[in-house]
Each structure stands twice: as C-alpha cells, then as structure tokens.
Amino acid sequence: MTMRVYNTLSREKEMFEPVVPGKVGMYLCGPTVYKPAHIGHAVGPIIFDSIKRYLVYKGYSVHWVVNVTDVEDKIIVEAEKRGVDVMELARDLERQYVDGLARLGVRSIDAMPRASEHIGGMIEHIQGLIERGYAYVVGGDVYFDVSKDKDYGKLSNRKQEEQLSGTRDGLVDKGKRNPGDFALWKAAKAEEPDAVKYESPWGKGRPGWHIECSVMAAKLLGVTFDIHGGGMDLIFPHHENEIAQSESLTDKPFSKFWLHHGLTRFNTKKISKSDADMARVMVDLQLNNLLAKHPAELLRFLILSSHYRAPIDFSPETLEAAGKGLGTFHRLFERLERVIGASPYKAEKRIEQVRDQANGPVAAAFLDEVLGDQVRFLEAMDDDFNTAAAIGVLFDMAGRVNRFIEQTRLETKRDEAAAVLASGGATTLIFLGRLLGLFEQAPETQSVGGDELTGELVKLLIDVRAMARKSKQFEIGDEVRKRLDGLGILLEDRADGTLWRRK
Template sequence: MLQIYNTLSRSKQGFKPIEPGKVKMYVCGMTVYDFCHIGHARVMIVFDMVVRWLRTSGYEVLYVRNITDIDDKIINRAIENGEPISVLTNRFIDAMHADSDELGLMHPDQEPRATDYISQMQGMIGTLIENELAYQANDGDVNFAVRLLPRYGQLSDKTLDELNAGERVAVADGKRDPLDFVLWKSAKPEKPAGTLWSSPWGKGRPGWHIECSAMSCDILGEHFDIHGGGADLQFPHHENEIAQSEGALYGKDRKDDDAPFVNYWMHNGHIRVNEEKMSKSLGNFFLIRDVLKSFDPEVLRFFMLKAHYRSPINYSDAQLEEARAGLVRLYTALAQPAPKVLETALDPNNPWAQRFAGAMNDDFNTPEAIAVLFDLASEVNRAQGDEKQLLANLLRSLAATLNFLQREPTEFLQAGAKDQAGLTAELIEERIAARVAAKQAKDFAQADLMRKALLEQGIVLEDKPGGLTEWRRA
C-alpha cells in the first residue's frame, strides 16, 4: 500500500483516495515574471514523478498546477520593461513550457491562470465576510481575521501565540492583528489600470493566497486528495489556504469530524548552493535553461530524484557530474543487447518489480528505487543470452516509471556533457577512423597513443568483434 508523508499529520499515512481509483492533486505553480530556476525544476520534476507513479499504480489522476499571472513582482517587472502585463506573463509562460518540455516532463492536466478566476476569488471572499472571518480595513484592503479561526497553525504546527508576523506578514494600516493577511488589495494610484478589477469592496486585485483556494476548489472541489508545493510554501501560503478554504466552507465552527480541505499535504525540500538556501536575494540561483546548456536534461532529472523529495539538495556541477556518471553506468548495461521498448506495467510477481514498487510505495522513495535499478544493471552485466535480454528489458521497463533510460543507449552515451572538450561526434569518428588505419598499418603504438589521447579528453573506446569500435563519453 502506498504510504505518503503528510505534512499536516507529520507522519506517513496509508494513501486512501476520496473516490476509489481516482486522485485529485493540486500543486502550487510558478509566478511568471522571469525564467524558471532549478528550484522550480525540482517542484516540476518531483510532482511529475508522483503523477507517473500514481498512474503506474492504476490510479486515474487529475493533476492541476496553477499559474500566478498577477502579483506585485509581475506588475513591477512590467512597469520596468514598459510592457503590458499580459505580454510579460505570456512570454514567461511560454518559456516555462519550453523548459518543462526540454526536461521531458508531462504538462499538468489543467493549468489555471489566476486572472481567469477573479470572480471565484471574489465569491470566496464574500463568503468569508458573511462568515465573519474577513473584514475591510481602513486602507480599503479586505483581510482574513486569523485569530477568529482557532485551528490556524495546524499545518505549521504552531499555536496562534507562537506565530509571529515579523518580516513574513507586513502590518498594514487598519489591520486588526499583525497575523491577518490580505484577501483583496484595494487600488493604489501608482498601479497600472490593467491590474485592477471591480469588486464589492472597490477596485483592486486579489491577494496571493486566495487564488489557490479559489482555483483548487473550483476545479477539484472543496475536498480533494493531495496538495503539493515547495517547503517554503508551508507557511504562510498553505496555512492560509487551509484557513480560507475551510473558513469559507465551515465558518468559525469547523468540527473535528468535518472533512478537511485536503487529505494529504506534500512538500519537497529546498535546493541549496554551497550549503546555503538558493534564493535570488543571495544571487546563488541557476536558471533551468542555463544548466541545460552544459548538462543533459535527463541528468538534471536524475540528480533531482537521486535524493528523496523531502530532503534538501546541495546543487553543484560536481553533483550533476556524479548523476551523469550514474546514468552512464545504467545506459552502459543496456547498450548490449539493446533492450526492446516494453509496456511499463509492473509484474507484481517479479522480485525486482516488488523491490522497486516497495521503495516507491514508501513515500515515493526514489533513492531506494534507483538503487534497485543499479543492482539490476549489475545483474544485466553478469547475465548472458536470453537472460541478459530479459533483465535488460526489465531494467528499462522499471526505469520508465521514473522517465529514465528510454533513449537509445548510444544516443545518451555519446551525448555526455554537452560540448565536452569541444569534441563533436564527427570529429571523434574521424579520430577513430585514423586509429583504425594505424592498426591496419600495424602501428599499434600509435593506435594506443590515439586511444589514450581520446581518453584524456573524456572519450572511452571499446573495440568489438569484427573490427568495430564503439565510443562513449566518460
């Protein structure tokens, strides 16, 4: 049985969907004012993996990931660029999709944009006001009254008194409490007209937190299975989502046996650079498209899933090189014989499939699942004949559930690190041909020197029967 670590309960729980055989999942997506960085990549890769495994396990999954296309950062960037908001956001939505496609990730089933759900947000805000959980302040903003909801803090495991607004929640004029957060921002004279909507509380725009509650409830219902996102969203964003959504549904009188907004909360760990949290303020973040100039997309995916999704990852070129070496080892096992493309359904009676599924069903333990792939690759290398072919097919089939090892082995092995040592495939083939000519002339010393020179440049040659020479990047 699949076990999922639920941030809300701070424990692993057996997964039981609300509707048998079906899973409704919402993941907080990107704010589209710049190119995506590797922190975004981790969210995309982790929940792509989760969806793939759920579907492999037989579930019908509805995967929703939102797009925040109205936000202070977006407005400020559009003003700086002197361009309309929609032009800016559409450009970076296209860039996000291009990055995702380059990484080989599935698109979500639905990708709602905040600006398309203004009426649903206003409806939820109106309900919260009717339930006496929200109020309009002197400055025109509509705020959620946090202290009227005693259960607030359950996701972050803090009481109301322990939660300190501090630098995370600004104290605005007219707020009743520093913990209160904005649902509707009143119009400010310096903001462009295209960023304002009419509402019962005057012209303005929605706060950040309300968009996810409105979109997820509208698409998935008031009670759904899984909500995911980065660990940095646990507080205050996801805490506020619970407050808004359950406050709109139950008011101040939610009972213990009332259905929660979400059954399972999943959060992936931070990306760290030189043991510091990656952030734009520290200037230590890396764009996906820049990383992919030097490393194969499959290497970046493999790097991300070598670690458990809840663990922090320390990013470096050395770590990516280590991930590439691991993929080289797996693809090398598949190089001879080339495995056939098979269906990815797992045979529950196969001991390798059982080990693999056991790892994945233990809170999506990809490090352990990948360890099974390495053990299986070792068996492929030792096996002969039909057994070798069967094991190679199984290796590829198991890896397919994580979207690995689906290319022709030679394609990956010869790609290696992009532009490595400036050696193109054509140039390598020319040097191999020159080495073959030296061997034919019985100048074996020169042939050995040529092999050594290529090895020093990261090119490994393997002489095969019949005078053939295959190569791969080290």
C-alpha cells in the same frame, strides 16, 4: 500493496486512501511568474510527475493541477522595471517554464489555471468569507481574520500568540485587526497598470496572494481533494492561509494529504534571490541555462536520486557524479542493442513475460533476482515515494543484466534464450525507470552536437588506428587514442570493432 505517504498535517506517514476510491486529485503550487524559473522550481513538478506516473501505474485515475500565479505585486514591479506589459511578461515566463518542464519529462499536468482567469471566483469566495464573519473590509482592502479561525496554525504548528514576538516594524499595517491577518483583496494603487485593476464590490483592486489556490483548487478538483503540495517554504504562510480561507468557507477539509518537498540548495544555502553570494550563481541555476548545458534526463535523475523531502545540494560536482551513474544505464542499453540487435527502448516483453526462456541454474537465478528487484522497486515507491531507494534498485538491476551477459558470454556466443532473458531484464529496468520519467528514449551519444564531419573524422582515425594495431604498431594506435582523449573523445576497443563516445 498499500501506499504510505508522509502528511505534513499529521507529521506522520499515513495509509494513502483517496477521498473517492480509485480517483486522485492533486494540486501543486506553481510559480509566480515574475522571473525566469530556476532549478528549484522544477523539483515539485518532477516529483509530482513521478507520483502521478506511479499512481496511474497503481490503477488510479489522476487529475493533476498546477497553478500559475500571474497577478502579484512582484510581477508588477518587474514589468515596470523592464518597461514591458505585465501580462506579456507573465505569459512569456509561463511559456518558458512550461517548455522547460516538458523537456524534463513533465508532461502529465492536466490543467494549469491562471490566477488572472479566476478573479470572479475569488471575489465570490471572499464575499462568502465576509458574510460568514471570517473577513473584514478596511478601505478597499479585505483581510482574513485569523482570530476567528480556531484551528489556524494546524499545518505549520504555530500559535498566533507566539508569532507576535517575531513581529517587526511595519508589519502591523493599515487597519489589520491582528498582525497575523492576511490580505484577501488588495485595493489598487493609482500608479499601477490598468491590466491588474479588477472591479470588485470593494472597489478596484486585485486578489491577495493565497486566495487563487483555494479557489482554483476547489473549482478544478472539488471542495476536498487528495494531495496538495509544494516546497517546504510554502507551509507557512501560504498553505496555512489556504487552509484557513478554504475551510472557513466550506467547513470541510481542504486537502487530505499535504506533501512538501525539500528546498534546493547551493553551497548549503537555499536558492534564493536575495543573497549576494547567490546572485552570482543565479544565472547558472536558471532552468533554461541548465537545460542548455546538461541533458534534461540527468537533471531529473539527480533530483530523484534523493528523497523528495530531503534538501538537494545542487553543484557541478553532484551533477558530474550523477552523470556517471546515469551513464551506466545508457551503456547497458547500448550494449544490449549491440548484442541482441534490437533496442531495449522499444522492446515490450518484460522479464515475467519471458520466464519460459529461463533454462539452467544461471538463467533461473537471473530471473528470480530481476523479479525480486521489481518487487523491491515497487515497495520503495509505496513507502512515501522513495525514489532514491527505487533508483538504488535500478542500479542493482543494471549490475545483474551485465553480469548475466558476462556469465552467458552473450557477446561472443549465440544463445537465443539467454538473449531474450537479458532483453527482458533490461526491458523491465526501462519500464520501472519510466515510472520515474527516466529512460524515455536513447540519449544522443555518438552524434553529439549533430556535427557529421566530426563523426566522419573520428571514424577515419579509428580506421587508420585499426590498421596500425593490426600490424602491431601499438604506439601509433595509442597515440591516436591519447590525442582523441585530449579532445574529449573516448575509444572502446571491442572484439567486433571500436566504439567512440564523448566524455
């Protein structure tokens, strides 16, 4: 099955063919580390991590690079404001970011190069552009001359002349030939810390914003690689400028595919730091704070529940609804463990490996349906990594396994073949979910909070309640259940005992 991927460059879905057969190089624009990451900063990594998992499943050898921009104006300003060392601030924020991503299941990044460690390569690149006449020096600054680049604007579909009308006061600064020219190298200012003053042929200074990506991508992935991605807001000017400065030096295509994901919103507005309304909720939207309040799997699930190019409106309501949906899977896996006595998280045999257990029409139908679901899941992923549709299939599968358990009365009747089949269905479901980074391990449920005493006390109440119910004193039993419910604890009476979990 071939994959189709939407390419911003052509504004169409294209057949996915890597530059080198069997190998995929992908680059995602990572953060500028000057403030704690928010949920929006996790969207790209989660999607790319899922893409990588899927490509690996399809048999590709994938190399994935995420940059860290640790030399930039805003970091200098922020460090100054906090009275801390620039590089310390950058490292600290980078560490927090990487930790957050790891918790979200993003563990497949192969390299995270830092801008500060590739200054030499950037200087070489800039020199090459000057020699070829694409860049010019003004004082200690170096600018890229967009008028020399004939196809400038091809990614964002902009014409330079039309941009002029948007030019505002102060934009036409010091010695630029065209307002659209952008800095490749910025001369150091006297008051800036030494840590960000790098020697160059043009005097002390530091690289402009876009050059690090061009240089690090080429170094780690080759002059032309397969997939370059980031948020929609990076299309212009960041990615446009990357293309300009890369292709003007090499005369070869930079990235073959450009993938841009939708921006995360809150109350229909992009999560940004400049809005007063947004400033109030900003702390809650920080990655570390969200991870403290919600399971990482849920955040990941929510993000993958809509297509990557669509914007996600992030709110407590959407989180709650997603949490309920996700709970369906967790309860199914618990149910299976209870019925079969083995955790589906550890089971290895997928449905096609136990097809010989399907005797009888009910089992045969179940087998067919699950096999069909598997195909539908893969088709969804093949079509521009449609994780939203893929998750829809996972819900169908959960319903099927539950139904099969009901139909075969597995909970009360011993049926080895049916049990193996049900387990195979759930294992398939888990296997597919894991391509999205979901269901990696059983969620902490019963022992939430790690408070042993709570567990013992609830058990005690359940036992007392069972005694009451046995002697038909239901009012007492119901009172216990009601009071526990008020404390956020739900009881489930089953034939083989009472289960509890937190709401």
